[in-house]
Amino acid sequence: MTPAGTGPEKDVRRAEEHAPVEGVEREDTTASDTDLEPAGGSADVTAAEAGFGEGGRRRVLEVRRGMFGAASGADTSGYGRLQRAVEMPQPTSRPYGGWFDTVADEMAAVVPSGSVTGVVVHRGEVTFEVAREHLLAVARVLRDTPTLRFEHCASVSGVHFPTLEGAELHVVYHLQSMTHNRRIRLEVSCPESDPHVPSVVAVYPAADWHERETWDMFGVVFDGHPALTRVLMPDDWPGHPQRKDYPLGGIDIEYKGAVVAPPETRRSYS
Amino acid sequence: MSTVQDQHVDPFGAAGEPVEGRVYTASGQDWTDIADRQAERGDERIVVNMGPQHPSTHGVLRLVLEMEGESVLEARCGIGYLHTGIEKNMEVRNWTQGVTFCTRMDYLASLFQEVAYCLSVERLLGIEDQVPEKATVMRVLLMELNRISSHLVCIATGGMEIGALTVMTIGFRDREMILDAFELITGLRMNHAFIRPGGVANDLPDNAIAKLRDTVAWLKKHLPEYAAFCNENPIFKGRLEGVGHLDLTGCMALGITGPVLRSTGFDWDLRKKQPYCGYETYDFEVATWDTADAYGRFRVRQEEMWQSLRIVEQCIDRLEGMVGEPVMVADTKIAWPAQMSIGPDGMGNSHEHIKHIMGESMEALIHHFKLVTEGFRVPPGQAYVPVEHPRGELGAHLVSDGGTRPYRAHFRDPSFSNLQAMPIMCEGAMISDVVVAVASLDPVMGGVDR
Numbered sequence: 001m002t003p004a005g006t007g008p009e010k011d012v013r014r015a016e017e018h019a020p021v022e023g024v025e026r027e028d029t030t031a032s033d034t035d036l037e038p039a040g041g042s043a044d045v046t047a048a049e050a051g052f053g054e055g056g057r058r059r060v061l062e063v064r065r066g067m068f069g070a071a072s073g074a075d076t077s078g079y080g081r082l083q084r085a086v087e088m089p090q091p092t093s094r095p096y097g098g099w100f101d102t103v104a105d106e107m108a109a110v111v112p113s114g115s116v117t118g119v120v121v122h123r124g125e126v127t128f129e130v131a132r133e134h135l136l137a138v139a140r141v142l143r144d145t146p147t148l149r150f151e152h153c154a155s156v157s158g159v160h161f162p163t164l165e166g167a168e169l170h171v172v173y174h175l176q177s178m179t180h181n182r183r184i185r186l187e188v189s190c191p192e193s194d195p196h197v198p199s200v201v202a203v204y205p206a207a208d209w210h211e212r213e214t215w216d217m218f219g220v221v222f223d224g225h226p227a228l229t230r231v232l233m234p235d236d237w238p239g240h241p242q243r244k245d246y247p248l249g250g251i252d253i254e255y256k257g258a259v260v261a262p263p264e265t266r267r268s269y270s
Numbered sequence: 271m272s273t274v275q276d277q278h279v280d281p282f283g284a285a286g287e288p289v290e291g292r293v294y295t296a297s298g299q300d301w302t303d304i305a306d307r308q309a310e311r312g313d314e315r316i317v318v319n320m321g322p323q324h325p326s327t328h329g330v331l332r333l334v335l336e337m338e339g340e341s342v343l344e345a346r347c348g349i350g351y352l353h354t355g356i357e358k359n360m361e362v363r364n365w366t367q368g369v370t371f372c373t374r375m376d377y378l379a380s381l382f383q384e385v386a387y388c389l390s391v392e393r394l395l396g397i398e399d400q401v402p403e404k405a406t407v408m409r410v411l412l413m414e415l416n417r418i419s420s421h422l423v424c425i426a427t428g429g430m431e432i433g434a435l436t437v438m439t440i441g442f443r444d445r446e447m448i449l450d451a452f453e454l455i456t457g458l459r460m461n462h463a464f465i466r467p468g469g470v471a472n473d474l475p476d477n478a479i480a481k482l483r484d485t486v487a488w489l490k491k492h493l494p495e496y497a498a499f500c501n502e503n504p505i506f507k508g509r510l511e512g513v514g515h516l517d518l519t520g521c522m523a524l525g526i527t528g529p530v531l532r533s534t535g536f537d538w539d540l541r542k543k544q545p546y547c548g549y550e551t552y553d554f555e556v557a558t559w560d561t562a563d564a565y566g567r568f569r570v571r572q573e574e575m576w577q578s579l580r581i582v583e584q585c586i587d588r589l590e591g592m593v594g595e596p597v598m599v600a601d602t603k604i605a606w607p608a609q610m611s612i613g614p615d616g617m618g619n620s621h622e623h624i625k626h627i628m629g630e631s632m633e634a635l636i637h638h639f640k641l642v643t644e645g646f647r648v649p650p651g652q653a654y655v656p657v658e659h660p661r662g663e664l665g666a667h668l669v670s671d672g673g674t675r676p677y678r679a680h681f682r683d684p685s686f687s688n689l690q691a692m693p694i695m696c697e698g699a700m701i702s703d704v705v706v707a708v709a710s711l712d713p714v715m716g717g718v719d720r
Contacts, residue, residue: 088652242678266362
């Protein structure tokens with residue numbers, strides 16, 4: 001159990017605060033043979049130099065300790081020494097299965113070398129992790145190559161992983177090929193300190209408002225966007241509300257003397 | 271009272287921004303004053319802020335129109351007036367509670383958000399094939415009824431905006447019949463939160479089949495009225511034909527889906543192309559039209575209501591033979607204990623459930639308690655599940671970090687994407703056509719702004 005007062009409360013459950021304790025039994029057996037330190041995202045520079053889909057890094061978000069969301073005080077539950085690594089699905093190696101291999105082969109032939117740094121097949125969906133500097137080129141060949149023809153950019157959304165050092169902000173593109181009836185996902189990451197990703201509006205005009213929303217909510221700057229302004233929040237709004245460190249702004253609710261905390265400050269059972 | 275401002279200051283420009291020409295603020299004053307001053311100027315270029323409070327902008331949509339006389343030179347959308355932070359809020363509630371939030375996005379088609387969200391959660395849980403057949407049929411039934419009611423509102427409000435008030439009154443009358451059926455099945459007319467990860471909240475009530483048969487009979491009798499009133503009505507056709515034109519190329523570039531895409535003749539419908547919820551087992555056609563204008567979209571929606579009615583009938587037939595089958599996954603670690611029974615006050619807890627957890631099984635009580643306080647855990651990963659919403663492709667992109675709450679929930683709302691086509695549909699047209707073009711896109715601001 002973490003002794004109270006080792007750091008700011010919001011950081012208590014962050015992985016970097018805790019080195020794995022020797023001899024502790026781990027609940028998650030798949031992660032038990034390697035270290036549990038959070039790894040950087042797929043935008044790792046050395047990984048980008050590998051071939052197509054090679055070098056994807058594991059993404060350990062954090063290491064959770066104990067149970068029932070208890071993060072301070074004495075370990076009365078008896079579960080305090082339990083630790084579990086929270087790991088996003090690992091990069092997959094070939095064969096990916098079905099048409100995923102066909103698309104990967106076609107892509108490998110046309111995308112710039114080193115642009116796809118990882119391939120994740122999970123729950124029947126395929127994700128190509130793309131180095132951000134190659135995103136526009138990859139999007140263009142995905143749309144224009146007749147055998148790929150992903151002509152429809154359905155959605156762009158951001159995800160904020162504050163614990164993935166150097167790859168805190170992720171932008172996820174859902175592309176669809178109506179010609180071949182296929183869907184793929186592209187994932188790009190960038191560090192919070194340099195939140196720049198090239199805009200794909202030149203290739204997919206449909207991404208216009210989606211990128212504006214991602215800028216609005218996550219503060220990702222889409223370089224080359226024709227008019228990157230806020231779209232949902234007021235123009236003069238400070239901050240980017242869907243980042244994990246942005247408070248929800250709830251207030252305590254008092255009822256007959258008892259106080260119900262705003263939802264984001266209540267106990268999390270994760 | 272005239273409120274012409276200092277002519278060299280633009281109240282809406284940034285500080286220090288140079289002012290081009292004279293600036294008038296035309297609000298709350300005598301229009302003749304403005305007209306007289308404008309007459310001195312010699313041109314007719316004005317900027318009109320249409321909305322966000324305007325009856326024909328479908329909720330709080332703001333259109334910024336640069337006009338030359340009655341012609342629109344440039345059009346831009348201002349959105350965000352109904353942004354309520356639903357996606358952010360979902361991150362601090364458990365997976366089941368998320369349904370209560372996403373149902374409020376596109377409030378005219380709330381069951382579609384629920385289905386897309388639940389399918390996405392089920393994919394992350396890996397229980398897609400464990401959802402009981404009856405729950406899936408009920409989902410399809412509710413979605414198709416919801417599609418009819420959503421199209422009815424679209425046609426009703428679209429008619430009202432061009433002066434066809436009878437279309438509005440009959441549209442809302444018929445929608446009311448569907449909402450009554452929803453109330454019987456889900457307990458609520460709107461914002462149902464009825465579809466839950468793993469199935470649906472409750473089984474059909476005993477009188478549901480009879481009620482649904484009545485509703486179908488009512489719709490079969492009254493849906494032809496829309497065709498009789500509108501299809502060949504010269505005023506209606508005069509207002510809609512050739513208006514809001516957007517061809518297939520434009521639709522593909524702008525990511526437009528739904529009736530707008532199908533009005534170009536492309537039969538893209540996810541229910542056929544990428545079936546989910548067993549749509550491949552239902553007998554129906556995809557409605558298309560070939561004029562790529564507002565009239566074509568009206569006809570596509572009309573035909574889609576008939577096709578949805580066909581699916582609804584097939585669902586009712588199937589449900590008749592499924593009495594007593596489960597409507598929630600068997601895994602009690604996921605199945606939210608929502609069983610209800612109708613008490614004297616309308617609704618209440620199921621006595622069998624209370625008896626089971628309080629009197630018979632300690633484990634059942636523990637499951638109940640854990641599920642209601644903590645919720646269930648969803649393995650880490652991300653999923654994107656698209657469904658065919660009345661307005662196009664609705665996608666639920668969920669990211670889980672293995673916890674009891676969504677790490678990130680994003681909805682690709684079709685109204686949000688489709689609204690990007692407003693400028694290309696309106697620029698160069700008359701202001702009266704803007705109303706028709708926006709109505710043919712059928713944006714619902716609750717979904718656009720989320």
